[in-house]
Amino acid sequence: MSSTDTRSDHRISPIFLGIAAVMAVSGWAVWSGFSSSPGFAVFLFVVSGWVVSLCLHEYAHARTALHSGDITIGAKGYLTLNPLKYTHALLSIVLPVLFVIMGGIGLPGGAVFIERGRIQGRWKHSLISAAGPLMNVLFAIVLMLPFAFGATHSWPVGFLAAFAFLAMLQVTAAVLNLLPVPGLDGYGIIEPWLSYDFRRQVEPFAQFGLLAVFGCLWIPEVNVAFFDFVYTVMGWFDVPEDAIRYGYTLFRFWVSD
Template structure:
């Protein structure tokens, strides 16, 4: 008997996602070659496109891990197609993270896909499902910074180098924020299966407000300064200088 999870259409890559990848590739080429008269516009489209691609892969990683852990319903829900419009919280998963990048240059984590946890057995599997998303951001950050720590950027156009540095900053911030053990974020999802039932019941009402709490705390100047000091330290360790990320952000926000 064929289940909905194994229909071919449930796993076919969405044309929407392929379109986003195409825009990212074309604008990346425009930044690299200097084809665009206004590099800031090309950098904006390239970084935004790559950021949305990483958000789609983040959610896909949650869904794919859940599929192999026993939740076959993720196929029927369209999570395996990489279509951002099929996510349970498209506003939280895609729209708000893009807005926060535009406003403040922070890779804000999005809302996770809906996983039917009752279908999954074993605490380690539950933790791995939650960890799969931010681990995708970690891998994306490694890929973005590899040319820096491999000293492979000789002759690279400055605009492309700075755009890549800013994209790396977004991935590092997203990974760090996602791993925070705050209700509603993936970091809490990793430790939640190991908490007592009583603690989980007490914390559960806070989950819808966890992301808002993180955002509010980051608006505190002293906290914001410490946070970005940590980000700069991580990026330095990966070969990316602070001025490169700042220059990339300046190009990205071309309207200023």
């Protein structure tokens, strides 16, 4: 840690705490049936939970970069979990939330600006890129463990469905973001090991990688194969596919039957 770091650089942002509070309150509303609009409560729970996971995803990148040699991370506010501190709020928050709304797909985008020149060693660069998706993997496992241990049998149906759908978003985020596509973390993992000429040729396409992946998922055959794989992974933890689908239905409360 540099001498210029201050305690405020590492203090959790009130904005993040507020989002976490929305997740907790809306989760309680779904569990208790308190809300007169269960779909809206599910929407708030899932979106706030998803934004929390996005913040943790970017935090994992930043924390790993800090310990790898980029001592400027703290001053940029990345360690506060404040989504407004990210360099590309559109890519980090707005687009991923829109992807969830449009297609039920969790796909975080790269956001924290890391001064790679301060970091020595290809393994460190790869680990920085891997840290974000690994956070999604951890988040997904935590959400799916109650299903694996049979702890969800007494849960209210709406809460179980919302919980399952949020877990599914984490699985999709981990799988998609680990693809070796320029602009995604999967490519960032292997990039340090590629030739300089290849990296220069690919670099102009990085800004389109996120949208290209999302576009491919609109191809019916690709979409079916992708979600078959996601449901297979979640099946390992005994997460019911019907619950996931019902969670997505509740989430899209504005769609009439």
